[in-house]
Amino acid sequence: MTRRRRLRAGRCLGLAAALGVAAMLGAPGRGQEPDASGPAQTLWTPAEVELALELSPLPEPPPDPTNAWYEDPAAAALGQALFYDRRFSADGRTACATCHDPSQGWTDGRRLAKALAFNPRNTMSLWNVAYNRWFYWDGRKDTLWSQALAPFEDPREHGFDRVALLRAIAADEDLAARYAAVFGPLPDLSDGERFPDHARPVPGEETHAHARAWAAMAPADREEVDRHFARVGKAIAAFERQIVSRDAPFDRFVAALRGGDPAGFDALPESAQRGFALFVGEARCLVCHDGPNFTDGEFHSNLFPAGEEGGDLGRPRGVRRLLADPFNASSRHADDDGATGRVKLAFPPRRQAHPPGEFKTPGLRNVARTAPYMHEGQVATLADVVRFYSTLEGAAQPGPEGERILRPLHLSEEQQADLVAFLEALTDESLPPELLGPPAD
Amino acid sequence: MPARRSRALRRAPLPTLALAACAACAGPRSPDDVPRNPAPPPPVSAGAGEEPAWDEALAAAGEPTEAADTAGTPPPPVDERWRVAPAESGNLAVRWRPVGDGAVPRNEPFALDVQLFREGQPLSGAVLRVRGWMPDHGHGLVRQPTVTELGDGNYRVDNLLLHMRGLWQLVFDVGEGAERQNVVFELEL
Numbered sequence: 014m015t016r017r018r019r020l021r022a023g024r025c026l027g028l029a030a031a032l033g034v035a036a037m038l039g040a041p042g043r044g045q046e047p048d049a050s051g052p053a054q055t056l057w058t059p060a061e062v063e064l065a066l067e068l069s070p071l072p073e074p075p076p077d078p079t080n081a082w083y084e085d086p087a088a089a090a091l092g093q094a095l096f097y098d099r100r101f102s103a104d105g106r107t108a109c110a111t112c113h114d115p116s117q118g119w120t121d122g123r124r125l126a127k128a129l130a131f132n133p134r135n136t137m138s139l140w141n142v143a144y145n146r147w148f149y150w151d152g153r154k155d156t157l158w159s160q161a162l163a164p165f166e167d168p169r170e171h172g173f174d175r176v177a178l179l180r181a182i183a184a185d186e187d188l189a190a191r192y193a194a195v196f197g198p199l200p201d202l203s204d205g206e207r208f209p210d211h212a213r214p215v216p217g218e219e220t221h222a223h224a225r226a227w228a229a230m231a232p233a234d235r236e237e238v239d240r241h242f243a244r245v246g247k248a249i250a251a252f253e254r255q256i257v258s259r260d261a262p263f264d265r266f267v268a269a270l271r272g273g274d275p276a277g278f279d280a281l282p283e284s285a286q287r288g289f290a291l292f293v294g295e296a297r298c299l300v301c302h303d304g305p306n307f308t309d310g311e312f313h314s315n316l317f318p319a320g321e322e323g324g325d326l327g328r329p330r331g332v333r334r335l336l337a338d339p340f341n342a343s344s345r346h347a348d349d350d351g352a353t354g355r356v357k358l359a360f361p362p363r364r365q366a367h368p369p370g371e372f373k374t375p376g377l378r379n380v381a382r383t384a385p386y387m388h389e390g391q392v393a394t395l396a397d398v399v400r401f402y403s404t405l406e407g408a409a410q411p412g413p414e415g416e417r418i419l420r421p422l423h424l425s426e427e428q429q430a431d432l433v434a435f436l437e438a439l440t441d442e443s444l445p446p447e448l449l450g451p452p453a454d
Numbered sequence: 455m456p457a458r459r460s461r462a463l464r465r466a467p468l469p470t471l472a473l474a475a476c477a478a479c480a481g482p483r484s485p486d487d488v489p490r491n492p493a494p495p496p497p498v499s500a501g502a503g504e505e506p507a508w509d510e511a512l513a514a515a516g517e518p519t520e521a522a523d524t525a526g527t528p529p530p531p532v533d534e535r536w537r538v539a540p541a542e543s544g545n546l547a548v549r550w551r552p553v554g555d556g557a558v559p560r561n562e563p564f565a566l567d568v569q570l571f572r573e574g575q576p577l578s579g580a581v582l583r584v585r586g587w588m589p590d591h592g593h594g595l596v597r598q599p600t601v602t603e604l605g606d607g608n609y610r611v612d613n614l615l616l617h618m619r620g621l622w623q624l625v626f627d628v629g630e631g632a633e634r635q636n637v638v639f640e641l642e643l
Contacts, residue, residue: 300591303619309561311596311617356563359598359613361585416593 054278055270056286062270064293069267071259071305071378074143079156079347079354080247082195083254090452091191092252095245097451098188100181101165103129103172109164109249112136115449118382118442119256124390130169133325135390138383141376143254146310146357150372150388151331155357156347157253158246159340165245166213174213174223175242176202182245196244200237207234214339239339243346255448258378259305261441263289281438287428288435296402296422296432307377307439314371314415316408317387317401327370327388332360367412381437395436399429541628541635547571548626548637553610560619560643563597566611570628576607581629584611590621619643 057065082088095101096109107128112121119139126132134150142148148160164170165178182188183199192199202208212226219228227235262280269277281289292298303309312328336358340346343354372388386392392401401408403424411417424432447453535557538549552558553565566584570577582603586595597615604610616622626637 300618300620304561309617356597356613359600361595361598416588416591418591418593 054275055266056283057290061290061293064299065263065267065270065289068305068307069264071141071144071257071264074141074254074257077143077156077158077250077254078349078352079342080158080250081348082244082247082251083158085195085251087191088195088248089251089255091188091195092248092250093448093452094188094191095182095249096252100185101171101173101178103168107171109161112164112170113139115444118379120383122384124385126170128164128170129172132167132169134388135385137375138379139253139256140258140379140383141306142256143250144306144310144376147312147331147373149331151327151334151370152312152373153331153334154338155335155342155354156250158243158250159338159342159346161246161249161253162242162340174211175238176208176212176226177210178245179238179241180208180210192244192248195248196241199241207231208238212238216337239346243340246340252448256444258441258443260443261378262438263435264441266438282434284431284434285438286435288431288433288438291424291428291432292435296424296428297420298402298432300418301374302377307380308374310374312371312373313418314369314411315387315402316369316405316411316419317391318369318407318409324368325370325388326366326368327372329363329366329371332363336360364414367415369409369412369415371415377436378439379442381440382442395433396429399424399432399436403429537639539637539639541637543635545573546577546628546635546637547574548628548639550611550624550626550639558616558641558643561615561617563613563615566614568601568609568611568626570607570609572630577628577630578603578605578607579630580609582609582611583627583629584614585625585627586614586616587623587625588618588620589623591618616641616643 055062077083096113099106099108099111102108111128112126113119113136114121119142120136121127124135126134126136137150143157145157146155148154148157154160154163162175165173166175179199180202182192183202189199207230209226209230211223212230213223214227215221215224218224230238262285265274265277266281266286267277269275269280292302301309301313312331335341338344341354341358343351343358345351347354380386381395384394386395386398392398400406402419403422405419405421408419533551535551536549537551538547540547547570549569549571550566553567556564558564568582568584570580570582580603582601584599584601586599588594595615596617597613599614600612602610602612620643622641622643624639624641626639628635628637
């Protein structure tokens, strides 16, 4: 035990006592024999125990004031039906679940996303997606419902458009009834003069047939379509909000430390306990992967060399796209009159951006089930991820104004294995089975 | 080096100048090349007896306190979360505390009550900007704080978000006319 560690441990003993965590008081430091007479069941120092208590349990997902239906069960059931439905795509075979496959950790197992075509980035898992502050690797969306809209119209994903989407929902008796029960009836899109078969804005491609059709529509009709399109996203968000993981072995262990079910003490092998101590200590993972969802929710450069999409700056472009997004949290489609957006979208002036880019810190719950890793899926396994951060071998040079957080950790093979053991102890894939496919009724 | 920094250093009393210069050299990186201040005094103590926190804050700022005594208004309630520090020139002081009852939170939005003083008197009409910087990380804030002047030297800073654990520098950039001065507080989250 280093002097520094002893000092920190001493400082938090008061808190430990105040919390009444009996196990903490008997917690031996590493290198000490556990006190066989006490309830000590952990290798952690009191300081590490204190951090563990900060990181578990994961609370309920935060409210989303921009989505008036975020907790509405009927909206969630509608969203579930839409999520698994393959008809809302140019090929009639692509659903949200095509890339966000519940049997693959709500991602696709691919390096780069592929639906109708390849995407330049790795598919992000939907585990605990409702906890996100930002969406996509570059944060170009600021609400879950707004994120859910974009893939429908991305030619590499669903390749669909908002008018066709609403029309397809209206044409399905069950979906139309579910929709009407939640949001009121869909608009009558039967007038082909007012509502073309396919129409959407196509930024940067004003001559695209969909863009021309969209521009030819009356502003009030476009507004009506947008209002209902946003609601489709709000229903899907209400469904995705239920994709929560917070009963991992780590959580059961921490619950036992709090005096809960002592069986939880068996949940975390010693290797994983050592891995946690590294995670919050020497390995400095906690610097970015902080909080009970193991992310700060913001953007950093991990110095990973650019892959096939070299020069992808990530966040700076994401900010520009977000501010220009007609469905962002300050838009009229947000159900809180833009209150959330006025706060979230106040960005400081950016310094000049340089590669390597900045990308969102992903949460680590169920990370062992969402390989491959990094924004372009460049890393195949968790062991490789840990090795990269340990050596920074092959890392890019930070930009001249880039942050300076990473440094080589020089972890031993055993330490690296311990870290992986801890990351694997963040796995909880238990969900009500009825969420894993279209709604039954 | 920006000219305004040099001016500030020239005006500073000698001991402050020495401290500021050393701190600036020692700092790994600083926000927008803002000079680091000497270590701020400890937070105003709640156990000040009959001495109102108002006076103690100004005393800590190294300024005469008669103004507060003769202001004719009761001192604000004692709150040991107030932190105060002078600018390098010595005649400007900044005092702040988080709005509400809590401490400065990590990765949650919060707001600050700020008071500015010039020669011990509440300073109204200043252009206050607030920046944040993590010297050990080499990055600043991810949101833009907004400042509202409330009158009588009181300001409110909203939309602060310190998104990471570690050492932060909060920079209060106070402008009066063409003159700008920075007061830097360090904060371990």
